[in-house]
Amino acid sequence: MVDQTNSLTQSQPGLAVCLTPALLPLYKVEDYVVVVIDIFRATTSICYGIENGAEAIIPVSQVEECAAYREKGLSYLLAAERDGQVVAGFDFGNSPFSYTADKVAGKTVVLTTTNGTHALHLSRSAKQIVLGSFLNLTALCNWLKDQHENILLVCSGWKNNFNLEDTLFAGAIVEQLKGSVHRTDDPAIAANDLYQLAKNDLAGYLSKTSHSERLKQLGIEKDIAFCLNVDLTTAIPVLLGEKLVKLSV
Amino acid sequence: MVDQTNSLTQSQPGLAVCLTPALLPLYKVEDYVVVVIDIFRATTSICYGIENGAEAIIPVSQVEECAAYREKGLSYLLAAERDGQVVAGFDFGNSPFSYTADKVAGKTVVLTTTNGTHALHLSRSAKQIVLGSFLNLTALCNWLKDQHENILLVCSGWKNNFNLEDTLFAGAIVEQLKGSVHRTDDPAIAANDLYQLAKNDLAGYLSKTSHSERLKQLGIEKDIAFCLNVDLTTAIPVLLGEKLVKLSV
Structure with a gap:
């Protein structure tokens, strides 16, 4: 029983990593700028869609929530998939290859994502919530360095x-922020x-990892490879209300 | 949103690591032999005390719970400390150096430990609960290999x-069990x-780590060094009711 401190205090701005949303109650989220991660x-x-000119992306948990946007107007693109297949009646699934400029520029996309939406929801009291992926790693880290705030990676x-x-x-973010926190x-x-x-x-x-075989079965290996591209984009999605939009930097 | 499985199913006996007690609700604990870890x-x-002939060790959360055992008889040794100091009126603190044969042989020790007691309590529906430390690493792993059960390291x-x-x-246990799970x-x-x-x-x-400075301030660097001794002992503490006793192997 040795005292140590996993959480950071306001008097010592720093960088913390919350390994799963289940651990978020251990952090005083309102003291942090939060980066939500769902690689x-x-x-x-979302990073790719915002880079490619999507006006906004709305993350929801359930296919039904996503479908409800159909009634709100034709300007919404609806993205939902189950077991690697686009759900019938939806515009596309969760593959980043669906978020190219020709598909999403000027549009609002409603995206079904369980884990990411859960993390966003639990982080909602943060000072600000931005999204990270390998695609926008360096742009995100450069912005984080300028904030002079406690940073929590969720x-x-x-x-x-x-x-x-x-x-x-x-861990990649921790690497880039060394010396700045x-x-x-x-x-x-x-993580680092x-x-x-x-x-x-x-x-x-x-x-x-345990799920690599399952990824192959889903036929989304190309997606996975794409998700590991570093610094392909510079846009940073930021949560405004229920919408993710491009952060003005 | 890619499906993967962190938890293990009964049809595939295996080895899982629960990184904190807060994540225990994600596991079907009753399907596992649990190893509780609080290095x-x-x-x-506790491993050292059981090795050195303690009849039993009772882990409790609060100093007050520990003190209550005083009234149950003089055969109990009471261990409690706060901020690295033995609490007034108690027999000793949490240093492993207090658990030598001359002090604990034949005795029942009531030990105050917050994190470890919490993990034990949340694991109570497991098939069996044993305790691990670097001290009994190999003896513990040899026993685990013989169980042919799902193993959850908490x-x-x-x-x-x-x-x-x-x-x-x-991670040290995972290393030794490779090939057996x-x-x-x-x-x-x-972890591995x-x-x-x-x-x-x-x-x-x-x-x-963030707490190394704090450990120095507590003056328990010798304890820490001792806790990293590998294979100093062979006894495996097992939970029977509220008591930890030596497992018969």
């Missing part, structure tokens, strides 16, 4: 548990060390 | 959050990779 595939697709995980891909990305917590140290192991071959590292 | 210092002191963590020392030890989950992969990084210099690795 496979929600925050990657991994969406899988069904409230830890997953490797979100943790690796948190005063303190990190144990989860941040762990795992990223060091994985960074030269993210796909290879993740192929040893 | 600094509860499970280390890190006590710090105030329900992730800590490095418990995770490293979980069918599946591991993402937390087990992460962190252990690989740390194993040649556990103390050096842990010195970079």
Whole structure:
């Protein structure tokens, strides 16, 4: 029983990593700028869509919530999939390849995502909520360095548990913010060390995880490879009300 | 939103790591043999005490609960400390050096430990609950290999959050059980990779954590060094009712 501090105090601005949304109640979220992370595939697709001119992206949990937007007007594009297939009646699924400029520019997309929406919802008292993915890593980190605020990286995980891909990305942010933050917590140290192991071959590292076989079965290996592209984009999605829009920097 | 499975199913006996007690509700605990881990210092002191002939060790959360045992008879030794000091009126604190044969042989010790007791309590529906520390690592792993059961390693963590020392030890168990289990989950992969990084210099690795300065201030660096001794003991504490006793193997 040794005292230690995983959470950061306001007097010592720093960088903390929340490994799953289930651990968010341990943090005083209102003291932080929060980065929500859901690498496979929600925050990657959203970063790509916002980069490609989507006016807004609205994340929802349920296919039914998504479908309800159909009645609100034709300007909404509805994205929903189950088991790797686009749900009948919807415009497209969650593949980042659906978020190209020719499809989303000027449109508002309603995206069904369970883990990411859950993390966003639980983070809603934060000073500000932005989204991160390998696609916008450096642009995001440069912006974070300028904030001079406590930063909390929230991994969406899988069904409230830890997953490797979100943790690796948190570790990539920790790496870039070294020297710009005063303190990190144990989860941040762990995330960064795992990223060091994985960074030269993210796909290879993740192929040893328990779900790699399932990804193959879903036929979304191309999506996964795309989600591991670093610095393909510079736009930072920010939550305004219920909508994710492009942050003005 | 990609499906993956962090939890293990009964049809695929395997090894899972629960990174903090806050994540225990995600596991069907009754399907597992559980190993509770609280390296600094509860499970280390308990392993050492049981090895050294303590008849039983009773973990409690509060100093007051511990004190209540005074009225039950003089055969109890009461261990409680706050901020690194033995609480007035108690026999000793939580240092493993208090659990030597000359002090504990034949005695029942009531030990105050917040994180470890919390983890034990939440694991109580498990098939069996044993305790692990670096002290009994190999003996514990040899026993686990013989069980042919799903195994869940429960890190006590710090105030329900992730800590490095418990995770490293979980990774040390994963290392020894490779080849004996069918599946591991993402937390087990992460724990094992962190252990690989740390194993040649556990103390050096842990010195970079956020709480190393606090440990120095508490003056318990000798305790910490002792807690990182590997295979000093062979006894395995097992929970029977409210008491931890030596497992008959």
